[in-house]
Amino acid sequence: MKITGETQVVGVFGDPVAHSLSPLMHGAAFEKLGLNWVYVPFHVKPQHLGSAVEGIKAMGLRGVNVTVPHKVHVMQYLDEIDPEAQLIGAVNTIVNRDGYLVGYNTDGAGFVRSLNEEGQADPAGKNILLLGAGGAALAIGAALARAGAKRVSIANRTVQKAAAMAQAISDFVDSEPFDSEALPLDQDDPQFQQAAEQADIVVQCTSVGMYPHHDVPPIVSPDLFRPHALVADIVYVPRETSMIRAARARGCSVLTGEGMLAYQGAIALELWTGMPAPAAEMLSTLRRHLTPV
Numbered sequence: 001m002k003i004t005g006e007t008q009v010v011g012v013f014g015d016p017v018a019h020s021l022s023p024l025m026h027g028a029a030f031e032k033l034g035l036n037w038v039y040v041p042f043h044v045k046p047q048h049l050g051s052a053v054e055g056i057k058a059m060g061l062r063g064v065n066v067t068v069p070h071k072v073h074v075m076q077y078l079d080e081i082d083p084e085a086q087l088i089g090a091v092n093t094i095v096n097r098d099g100y101l102v103g104y105n106t107d108g109a110g111f112v113r114s115l116n117e118e119g120q121a122d123p124a125g126k127n128i129l130l131l132g133a134g135g136a137a138l139a140i141g142a143a144l145a146r147a148g149a150k151r152v153s154i155a156n157r158t159v160q161k162a163a164a165m166a167q168a169i170s171d172f173v174d175s176e177p178f179d180s181e182a183l184p185l186d187q188d189d190p191q192f193q194q195a196a197e198q199a200d201i202v203v204q205c206t207s208v209g210m211y212p213h214h215d216v217p218p219i220v221s222p223d224l225f226r227p228h229a230l231v232a233d234i235v236y237v238p239r240e241t242s243m244i245r246a247a248r249a250r251g252c253s254v255l256t257g258e259g260m261l262a263y264q265g266a267i268a269l270e271l272w273t274g275m276p277a278p279a280a281e282m283l284s285t286l287r288r289h290l291t292p293v
């Protein structure tokens with residue numbers, strides 16, 4: 001690509017940032033769309049976060065992604081926070097609307113789009129089981145509830161965290177009929193077994209199975225799930241986690257984690273440009289560059 005006087009700039013703020021695949025993914029998308037835009041990695045240290053955000057306005061960046069460790073702290077510097085990002089308590093995308101900065105979190109919507117487009121599944125009216133109650137689980141649970149899920153059951157090692165999350169998601173959707181519940185993440189627990197047996201969609205939202213600690217059994221046995229359930233894992237290195245392999249062996253349909261990564265980027269790009277993102281291009285670029293394990 002050629003940088004000209006009219007090139008529009010977006011990017012990512014992170015510390016570290018050199019490992020980020022987003023510049024390649026968004027670069028491929030801009031090329032496909034024929035847009036004179038560039039996506040730049042910005043290595044922003046925590047002590048400079050406030051001035052870096054000021055810099056978005058000062059230098060007319062169209063927006064940025066925000067990654068570790070800035071997703072929470074960046075919120076204080078923004079003019080407005082989207083309600084879903086407010087609920088999650090973290091921002092991964094900033095849009096510069098003529099000097100007015102709005103923070104979004106596209107992770108949950110990214111998961112739902114991956115579920116729709118790659119998994120060919122609609123969460124509306126479905127029973128969902130989330131394994132884990134961290135930030136990723138909250139983003140996914142809120143987005144699934146907003147997409148019309150009938151029930152979101154949250155199973156976590158620390159049940160109190162699942163209970164707080166179940167309540168937060170219920171308050172967020174505030175629509176009938178919607179149900180949420182908290183469970184122990186324990187395959188010997190009858191309540192967990194019942195939720196596992198009833199789930200149409202199961203999402204593994206913990207870091208268990210992530211490289212380099214990938215040589216572990218699935219966090220719970222997929223033998224507890226319906227053979228026709230859809231099982232998703234948010235871990236994307238390795239592409240095929242032990243959960244994905246075991247769920248496939250059970251006969252379940254499976255959804256690997258890199259789709260969520262590609263689609264959260266696609267939604268960010270749509271917020272910045274107002275154009276439909278070439279999501280297939282973004283996903284294939286990501287797949288080409290992810291570390292094979």
Ligand code: ATR
Pocket residue numbers: 131132133134135136137156157158161185205206207208219
């Ligand atoms: P993230 O923001 O990426 O979701 P997080 O907030 O640290 O990360 O949450 C990690 C999730 O993985 C939590 O649900 C955590 O369970 P606890 O709340 O009980 O800590 C879960 N988790 C991590 N390691 C786990 C393990 N070995 N067994 C079970 N759950 C685990």
